Each structure stands twice: as structure tokens, then as C-alpha cells.
Amino acid sequence: MKFWKSFSRHNAVGLLLATFLAGFLGVVVVNQTQEQLLRQHAERGAIMQVMALADMVSSVVKKDPTVEPIDSLNTILQEWQANHFEVTTIRVFKLDGSRLMASTSSDDFKPKSLPRKLSPDEKWLYDLGHRLRSAVDINREEGIQRKEEMELEYLKDGLVQISAPYKTNEKVVGFVQIRAYLNIREESIGYLPAILLASAPLFLFIILSQTPFFSAAENRRAATRLAWKPTALAVVLLLTGLTILNGYCIDKYSANRQTWERQLVEGHHNQLVEVANIFEKLGLSDTYNANRAYSLAYLYIRTPALDRNDPRYSNAGLDSKVDADAISTVERLETGLVRKSLWGVFVLSILVLGFFAVGWAARIWHTFNRYRYAYFYIAPAMISMLILVFFPFGYGITLSFTDSNIFNNSKPMLDNWVWFKNYVSILGHFDLFTKTESGSVLNYSSFYWTLLMTFFWTISNVIVGVTVGLLLALTLNTKDLRFKTFYRVILILPWAIPNYITALIWKGMFHQQFGAINQVIQMFGGSPVAWYDSTFTSFLTNLATNGWLSFPFMMVISLGALQSIDASMYEAARVEGANRWQQFRYITLPSLKPTLVPAVILSVVWTFNMFNVIYLVSGGEPAGSTEILVTKAYKIAFEEYRYGYAAAYSTIIFGILVVYSVFQNRISKASSGNN
Amino acid sequence: MNKKPVNLAKLEGSIPHVWLHLFLGVFTIIALYPVCWVLAIAFSGRQDMLFSDVPQNPNIWDRLRAILPWPQNLSFSNFVDVMVQQPFGHWLLNSAIVALATTLLGVFLACTAAYAFSRFKFPGQHVGLMAFLVSQMFPGTLMMVPLYIIIVQWLKLGNSYIGLVLVYSVTSIPFCVWMLKGYFDTISVEIEESAIMDGASRATIFFRIILPLARPAIAVVALFSFMTGWNEFILASIFMEDESRYTAPVGLKFFVGGFTQQWGYFAAGSIIVSVPVCLLFMYTQKHLVSGLTAGGVKG
Numbered sequence: 001m002k003f004w005k006s007f008s009r010h011n012a013v014g015l016l017l018a019t020f021l022a023g024f025l026g027v028v029v030v031n032q033t034q035e036q037l038l039r040q041h042a043e044r045g046a047i048m049q050v051m052a053l054a055d056m057v058s059s060v061v062k063k064d065p066t067v068e069p070i071d072s073l074n075t076i077l078q079e080w081q082a083n084h085f086e087v088t089t090i091r092v093f094k095l096d097g098s099r100l101m102a103s104t105s106s107d108d109f110k111p112k113s114l115p116r117k118l119s120p121d122e123k124w125l126y127d128l129g130h131r132l133r134s135a136v137d138i139n140r141e142e143g144i145q146r147k148e149e150m151e152l153e154y155l156k157d158g159l160v161q162i163s164a165p166y167k168t169n170e171k172v173v174g175f176v177q178i179r180a181y182l183n184i185r186e187e188s189i190g191y192l193p194a195i196l197l198a199s200a201p202l203f204l205f206i207i208l209s210q211t212p213f214f215s216a217a218e219n220r221r222a223a224t225r226l227a228w229k230p231t232a233l234a235v236v237l238l239l240t241g242l243t244i245l246n247g248y249c250i251d252k253y254s255a256n257r258q259t260w261e262r263q264l265v266e267g268h269h270n271q272l273v274e275v276a277n278i279f280e281k282l283g284l285s286d287t288y289n290a291n292r293a294y295s296l297a298y299l300y301i302r303t304p305a306l307d308r309n310d311p312r313y314s315n316a317g318l319d320s321k322v323d324a325d326a327i328s329t330v331e332r333l334e335t336g337l338v339r340k341s342l343w344g345v346f347v348l349s350i351l352v353l354g355f356f357a358v359g360w361a362a363r364i365w366h367t368f369n370r371y372r373y374a375y376f377y378i379a380p381a382m383i384s385m386l387i388l389v390f391f392p393f394g395y396g397i398t399l400s401f402t403d404s405n406i407f408n409n410s411k412p413m414l415d416n417w418v419w420f421k422n423y424v425s426i427l428g429h430f431d432l433f434t435k436t437e438s439g440s441v442l443n444y445s446s447f448y449w450t451l452l453m454t455f456f457w458t459i460s461n462v463i464v465g466v467t468v469g470l471l472l473a474l475t476l477n478t479k480d481l482r483f484k485t486f487y488r489v490i491l492i493l494p495w496a497i498p499n500y501i502t503a504l505i506w507k508g509m510f511h512q513q514f515g516a517i518n519q520v521i522q523m524f525g526g527s528p529v530a531w532y533d534s535t536f537t538s539f540l541t542n543l544a545t546n547g548w549l550s551f552p553f554m555m556v557i558s559l560g561a562l563q564s565i566d567a568s569m570y571e572a573a574r575v576e577g578a579n580r581w582q583q584f585r586y587i588t589l590p591s592l593k594p595t596l597v598p599a600v601i602l603s604v605v606w607t608f609n610m611f612n613v614i615y616l617v618s619g620g621e622p623a624g625s626t627e628i629l630v631t632k633a634y635k636i637a638f639e640e641y642r643y644g645y646a647a648a649y650s651t652i653i654f655g656i657l658v659v660y661s662v663f664q665n666r667i668s669k670a671s672s673g674n675n
Numbered sequence: 676m677n678k679k680p681v682n683l684a685k686l687e688g689s690i691p692h693v694w695l696h697l698f699l700g701v702f703t704i705i706a707l708y709p710v711c712w713v714l715a716i717a718f719s720g721r722q723d724m725l726f727s728d729v730p731q732n733p734n735i736w737d738r739l740r741a742i743l744p745w746p747q748n749l750s751f752s753n754f755v756d757v758m759v760q761q762p763f764g765h766w767l768l769n770s771a772i773v774a775l776a777t778t779l780l781g782v783f784l785a786c787t788a789a790y791a792f793s794r795f796k797f798p799g800q801h802v803g804l805m806a807f808l809v810s811q812m813f814p815g816t817l818m819m820v821p822l823y824i825i826i827v828q829w830l831k832l833g834n835s836y837i838g839l840v841l842v843y844s845v846t847s848i849p850f851c852v853w854m855l856k857g858y859f860d861t862i863s864v865e866i867e868e869s870a871i872m873d874g875a876s877r878a879t880i881f882f883r884i885i886l887p888l889a890r891p892a893i894a895v896v897a898l899f900s901f902m903t904g905w906n907e908f909i910l911a912s913i914f915m916e917d918e919s920r921y922t923a924p925v926g927l928k929f930f931v932g933g934f935t936q937q938w939g940y941f942a943a944g945s946i947i948v949s950v951p952v953c954l955l956f957m958y959t960q961k962h963l964v965s966g967l968t969a970g971g972v973k974g
Contacts (some may be wrong), residue, residue, distance in 0.1 A: 381787060381852065385810065390806070396818055468702075496952070497949050497953060501713075508724055523739060638819075
């Protein structure tokens with residue numbers, strides 16, 4: 001019996017964790033979805049009100065377009081506000097002449113009483129009205145609902161502000177705006193039923209695993225052979241339990257949804273009655289059309305570009321009946337996501353159980369326990385790196401598969417998933433030249449141009465840096481040279497200054513009018529160069545700055561290496577009759593190589609990623625032609641706000657660096673092998 | 676065998692030193708000019724880039740005077756104004772706070788991790804070290820947007836010192852861990868073993884024995900972390916949106932970016948920011964470079 005203990009224990013612990021995880025997560029998923037849904041419903045309720053008001057105002061205004069029907073408007077507003085306590089303000093605007101015609105808020109009566117013209121600091125209202133008008137016009141022209149014909153904005157204190165246009169003869173002549181409190185109901189599935197349901201498998205397992213069928217074994221070997229029995233039991237119980245649990249969650253959710261949808265439709269119906277009453281009061285009953293579809297408005301604002309055949313449309317326009325079929329269709333569509341998440345939780349739980357059952361969990365626990373000191377010391381750094389380096393890296397790569405930008409960033413990532421579209425778009429743009437009227441022009445926004453530029457940049461910088469640094473080091477290495485220390489200290493200065501300051505200084509010196517460089521050129525009779533107007537000169541400014549920054553590093557490294565070369569080697573070579581060039585080639589260079597090669601490698605990576613200089617000195621001028629890969633990625637992310645595209649760009653940069661380091665690793669292994 | 680005393684200098688057929696000095700002199704001027712340029716603007720009391728007014732038809736001497744880094748009137752007004760009138764003093768304070776906090780946090784994180792890597796053998800050790808190394812290659816632009824989302828939106832630490840300090844410390848971890856691990860490796864294990872036999876706990880060994888012994892390496896690591904926090908520009912400009920929270924680099928860019936070009940304030944601010952950095956750098960570059968060349972020369 002005791003041989004079973006460990007297997008049973010693994011399974012039991014795994015089952016425990018799996019079921020509780022499933023129960024908890026399942027409830028969380030459903031509650032979150034419900035919360036979203038309830039918020040949507042509350043918004044719909046508010047939007048229905050605005051639509052009704054806009055409708056009424058439109059009827060009233062249509063009656064006599066030349067007169068401002070202030071009394072009727074005020075009647076509408078008072079009646080409505082009296083019936084709806086959650087609405088704090090209702091206002092009616094007219095676009096012609098930017099006039100505020102009626103309002104239920106006393107603040108609007110200053111400076112003048114209504115109706116009045118909008119004051120200059122109410123320009124945002126004027127802009128809003130025109131945005132609404134243009135949205136309606138665009139939608140009408142294009143024939144689809146591309147733009148939102150209504151604006152919903154959340155203000156402080158939980159107020160929502162909704163503005164909707166009203167029309168006369170299909171033309172937008174003004175808009176209605178309300179501010180209301182959204183009373184979002186709090187309805188959540190309790191955790192208790194779910195947890196009870198989830199614990200059932202566990203109890204069953206504990207009981208059943210004590211029975212002889214699952215626990216009889218003569219010795220350890222038999223126990224191991226028969227270990228699949230309790231595991232199988234646990235898995236079966238888990239599967240059953242989770243299926244029941246999922247079913248329970250989904251049923252609860254569906255039932256709730258049906259109820260709320262029905263309540264919304266009832267509210268819609270009540271609203272229609274209200275509108276009818278108000279029309280009667282105003283004496284406009286003859287213009288009242290009973291077939292209003294105010295809940296359609298919800299779809300306009302939340303899902304532009306809706307297909308008319310989308311079943312969600314059929315849900316709207318329910319004047320007085322609840323169309324159960326339509327609701328079920330919609331509900332099936334929307335619970336799809338809930339189901340997916342729940343099945344995801346299901347799979348996760350099974351994996352958790354498996355993890356424990358196979359004994360991995362126990363093994364990991366033992367390892368952890370044994371080396372716990374090491375893990376404690378590593379923990380702070382490792383956890384920080386995980387959260388702030390590795391997780392963002394993974395997140396960034398995931399972002400690269402979406403087309404996330406500043407407009408759709410708040411939507412869940414899965415909505416924006418585009419697989420490899422970004423990569424194809426970046427790497428597939430072979431068109432380096434675009435044809436314009438004046439012939440072929442280089443396309444500076446092409447990835448390959450920027451790649452080319454980055455290569456030029458890196459190679460020329462390394463050449464300049466190494467050449468200058470090596471020459472200076474050789475010079476400084478001369479015996480008996482006076483003022484050596486002085487030179488050395490001064491020549492290190494460029495490296496010591498923070499590189500963004502250097503970049504800004506050189507940018508100033510290359511200023512076309514007042515910069516020192518152009519003054520020197522003019523001193524010698526030349527004409528001032530417009531440094532940032534042509535690609536080549538712009539590149540030169542960057543090269544000069546980075547060259548200035550980086551030669552000290554090379555110089556110091558070379559100097560250090562030179563100083564460790566044994567002077568007697570030179571002596572021997574002299575005696576053999578070698579001239580200076582041969583000495584340089586056969587003694588100096590090989591001795592420098594072990595030091596120079598890592599320095600060059602480091603320098604290549606630093607230069608490849610040198611953001612500050614390019615960004616601050618040339619800024620990519622002219623027209624993005626001197627951008628390198630990293631500055632282009634930055635601009636895409638933070639100036640064009642295309643986060644997904646920028647992430648793909650950056651991943652490609654990373655790929656290039658990885659390929660380079662693998663390649664360079666092989667080369668240095670090969671060359672050190674030769675040595 | 677030739678027994679004549681050999682004059683190495685003559686044998687080397689060396690270039691007369693005159694030319695060498697000329698060569699070095701040219702580069703000294705090139706290296707020094709921008710520095711003097713900045714110093715001169717800072718002390719000129721004005722906001723423009725030229726040191727004298729260039730008349731309508733300037734001749735060569737007018738232009739020379741204009742670019743010679745000696746201001747027409749020596750004045751401290753730029754320094755005073757930039758600290759008092761402009762919020763640069765405040766920005767400097769922000770930079771100092773961020774840099775110091777980065778140093779403390781960075782050193783703590785790096786020391787603990789490096790000690791573990793050096794002294795203990797545990798599963799995942801090699802992977803961990805490689806992971807640190809590989810993370811240096813992650814492009815900054817790939818991480819910037821996610822970091823922004825994590826720090827500003829999820830943790831709500833935008834515009835705060837803590838957010839920036841966390842990011843800076845983590846950036847400096849890999850290099851610091853490598854340096855410290857290398858140094859810890861050179862501390863002999865016997866010291867610890869005898870301490871253990873005397874009954875000291877791991878924590879005591881770490882704090883009382885190892886850390887004091889590793890002081891030189893810790894000093895270098897601290898300086899590196901400090902400079903990371905002090906000199907960093909891009910992340911600061913992304914995370915700190917309030918003008919009052921700018922750090923010095925962002926502030927300096929602010930002076931000469933866009934349409935207003937206040938070179939005087941920029942120059943004065945640069946001097947104030949750079950002097951500590953330059954001095955610290957001059958001190959530490961010996962150690963940084965020796966770390967890089969040591970492996971090379973031996974290999």
C-alpha cells in the first residue's frame with residue numbers, strides 16, 4: 001500500500017491544483033466577459049436615448065426650418081430629463097451659425113441666455129458638430145458605415161458624453177448631446193458553485209484511490225508498472241469535472257445574456273412609448289413613426305463598416321417583440337470567445353495535472369530545495385530581467401505579428417493579428433527606385449535603402465575609427481616622444497563626453513549659417529555647404545561626429561596592445577634586415593589582432609545600433625535618407641505610431657545581429673584555430 | 676654577429692618627431708575644438724553660436740574671430756540663468772536622483788546574481804549566463820514599446836522616478852554581472868570555506884567577506900551604473916512626459932531642439948552635466964579597457 005503513496009500524492013496534488021485553477025479561471029473569464037457586456041448594454045441604453053432625442057428634435061425642426069422651435073425643444077428636454085434621473089445634461093446645437101439652442105444645464109445660460117451663439121472657448125463643440133456632419137456625409141457617399149456617426153466619450157466622475165447628429169431631409173443640421181451616468185450593473189457568477197463543482201473530482205479521486213483496484217501492489221516494481229491506474233483515474237475525473245464546469249459557466253453566461261438583451265429590448269419599447277407621449281404633447285403625433293430602431297445606433301458607434309447581413313443587425317429594430325432567434329444567433333457569436341477561453345482553461349488544467357502526475361513538479365521542487373541558496377541570490381536579478389527584458393522581448397515579437405497602432409492599441413491583440421503581413425511589407429519592398437516625372441528617384445523609405453545606409457555607416461565608421469585610432473596609437477607609441485601623457489589625455493576627451501552632448505554640439509557646428517564648419521569653409525574662400533540638404537553631405541556630418549566619438553576607444557585599445565609587444569622582436573627583425581613596412585605587417589599587426597578583433601566586433605555592434613548620433617545630428621535628413629535601421633524603427637514607433645510595424649522592423653534588426661554574431665563567431669574560431 | 680652598439684632610434688629609421696608632433700597636434704585641435712567651442716559659448720553669456728558678430732562682408736579675420744572659441748565678453752550669466760531661470764537645476768536634480776538610485780539598485784542586483792553564478796553550481800547556471808549575454812543584443816526599439824506599455828500602463832509608473840530607475844538598473848545588469856563574476860572568480864574559495872567551518876552563514880560571508888574584498892570591481896560597476904543613469908537619453912524622453920520630471924539629457928535636447936535654439940543654456944548645462952562624468956570616466960576607463968584587453972592579450 002505504501003508504494004502507492006507517492007504516485008497518489010502526485011496525482012492528488014496535481015488534481016487539486018488543476019481543478020481549483022480551472023474553477024477560478026473559468027469564473028474569472030465569464031465574469032470579465034459579462035462585465036464587458038453589461039458596460040456595452042449600459043452604453044446602448046444611453047445611445048438609445050440620444051437617438052430618440054435626436055429624432056424628436058429633427059421632427060420638431062423639420063416642421064418649420066426657418067424658425068428656431070425653442071419652446072418645443074425645451075419641452076422635449078424637460079420631459080426627458082424628468083423621466084431619466086441618470087441624465088445630467090441635455091443640449092441641442094445648430095450647426096448653421098454655431099448656436100446652442102436649448103440646454104438643461106444652468107451653466108450654459110452664461111454669458112447670455114439661450115438661444116445663443118457658441119463662445120470661442122466652446123470651439124470644440126463646433127468641431128464636434130462638423131466631424132459628425134462629415135462622418136454622415138462620407139458614409140452616405142461610400143455606401144457603407146465606415147465612420148462613426150456618433151461620438152461617445154467618457155468624462156471624469158463616471159459620466160459618459162454622447163453626441164449624435166439630427167437631420168432635416170437627410171442633411172445634418174445640428175446635433176444633440178447628453179451627459180449621463182452609466183449605471184452598469186454588478187452581476188457576477190459566484191465562485192462558490194464553481195469551486196464546489198471543481199472539487200468534486202478531487203474528492204472522488206481521494207476516495208477511489210484508496211480502493212484495492214487502484215492501490216494493490218506487492219512491491220515497488222509492480223507499483224511503478226501499475227502507476228498508470230491512478231493517473232488515468234485522475235485524468236478521467238478531471239475531464240469529466242471540467243466538462244461539467246465549462247457547461248455550467250457557459251449556461252450561466254447564456255442565460256444572463258438572454259435576460260439582459262430582453263431587458264434592453266423592453267427598455268427600448270418603453271422609450272418608444274415615452275417618445276410617443278412627448279410627440280403628443282407637442283402636437284406632432286402625425287409625424288410620429290412607430291418603427292424606430294434606436295438600438296441600431298449602438299452598432300453604428302461600436303462597429304463601423306458593418307455588413308448589412310450581419311445577424312447582429314437583425315437584433316436591432318425590435319420594436320415591441322423579443323426576437324428569440326435573433327438573440328440566440330448573436331449570443332452564439334459572442335459566446336464564441338467565452339467558449340474559446342474556457343476550453344483554453346481546460347487545456348491548461350490538463351497540462352497542470354500532467355505536470356504533477358509525471359512527477360516533474362516533485363523533481364523541480366527537490367532541485368529548488370537543494371540549491372535554494374543559489375536561487376535566492378539569483379532571484380532579484382533574474383526576476384527583474386524576466387519582467388523587464390525577456391517578457392518585453394517576447395511581447396515585442398508578438399506585437400510584430402499584429403498591425404497594432406495608436407488607434408487600435410486598446411483592442412485585444414488577437415483582434416489585430418495579421419501574421420506575417422508586416423514582415424512581407426518590410427522585406428518585400430524591393431522598389432528602391434520610384435518613378436516620378438523627373439525620372440527614377442531613390443525611395444528612401446524602403447527597408448533596403450536603410451539597410452544599405454546602415455552597412456555604409458557601420459563600415460565607414462569602423463574604417464575611420466580603426467585607421468585614425470591605430471595611426472594615433474602608433475604615433476604615441478614612439479619612444480622618447482615628448483608630451484606623450486598630455487596628448488593621451490587630450491585625445492581621450494571625445495570619448496569621455498556623453499555622446500548625446502557630442503551629437504548636439506556637432507549638429508550646432510554644422511549649422512548652415514552660424515556653424516563653425518561653414519565659417520571655416522568660407523574663411524578659405526568656399527561657399528557655405530547646406531549640410532542637411534543632400535544625402536552625401538548629411539552622411540558626412542554623421543560620420544564626422546561618430547568618428548570623433550569613437551577614435552579614442554580604438555586608440556586606447558591599440559595603444560594597450562602595442563605596449564605589450566616585445567621590443568626585442570623588432571630588434572631581431574631589424575637585424576634580419578626587414579624594413580618598417582615589413583615589421584609592421586609581420587610583427588605589429590599579428591600581435592594587435594587578438595585585441596583589435598574583439599574591439600572591432602564590439603565597435604561594429606555599437607555603431608550598427610548608434611541611435612543618438614544619427615537621431616540628433618542629421619535626424620535622418622534629407623527626407624529619411626540618412627536613417628539607419630534603429631532610428632527608422634524608432635520613428636515608425638513614436639512618430640508614426642505604428643507599433644506592430646515597428647516591432648517587425650526591430651525583430652528584423654535583431655535577426656541581422658544574430659546572423660552577424662553567429663557568422664563572426666565562426667570566423668574568429670577559424671582564425672584563432674589558424675593561430 | 677654584429678657587435679656594434681645599436682642605436683635603435685636610428686635603426687628604426689624613425690620619422691623625425693617634428694612630423695609626429697604635427698600629426699598629433701592636428702588631432703589634438705580636432706579633439707579639443709568642440710570642447711572649447713562649448714566652453715566658450717557657455718561663458719559668453721549669449722545664446723548664439725558665433726563668438727563675435729560677423730559684419731556684412733566679412734574677411735578671413737572676421738570669420739576667424741567668429742569661430743575662435745573665445746567669447747567677446749566673459750560672463751557667467753548662462754550658468755546662473757540656466758540653473759535659476761530655466762528649470763535646469765531641477766532637471767539636474769532629477770538626473771542625480773535617478774542615477775544614484777540606479778547605482779544602488781544595479782549594484783545590489785548585480786552583486787547578488789554574480790555571487791551566485793560564481794560560487795554555486797546549479798542547474799540553469801550556464802543558461803542564465805548565456806541569457807544575460809544574449810539580452811545585450813536585443814534591439815532597444817523592440818523593447819521600447821512593450822516597456823512603455825508595461826511601465827506606464829500596467830504598473831502606472833509613468834512619470835515617476837521608480838519606473839525609470841527600474842529600467843536603467845535592468846539595462847546595466849548583464850555587463851555588471853559579467854564583470855563582477857569575473858572578479859569573484861578570482862577570489863579564492865578557501866576564505867569562504869574557512870569561514871563556513873567557523874560557523875558563519877552564507878549571508879554573513881557575502882556581506883562581511885566577499886563584498887569588501889571585491890571593492891574595486893564594485894566601484895567600477897557602481898560607476899558604470901551611475902553613468903548609465905546619468906547619460907541616458909531615449910528612455911528618459913519616453914517615460915518622463917511632465918516637463919518637471921525631465922532628466923538632464925532630455926532637458927538639454929529641449930534647449931536646442933525644435934524652433935528655439937538657446938545655445939548658451941545648452942552649453943552651460945552641458946558643462947555642468949559633463950564635468951562629473953568626464954572626471955569619473957577618465958578614472959575608470961583604465962579599468963574598463965584593461966578588462967577588454969586582458970582577455971585579448973592572453974589569447
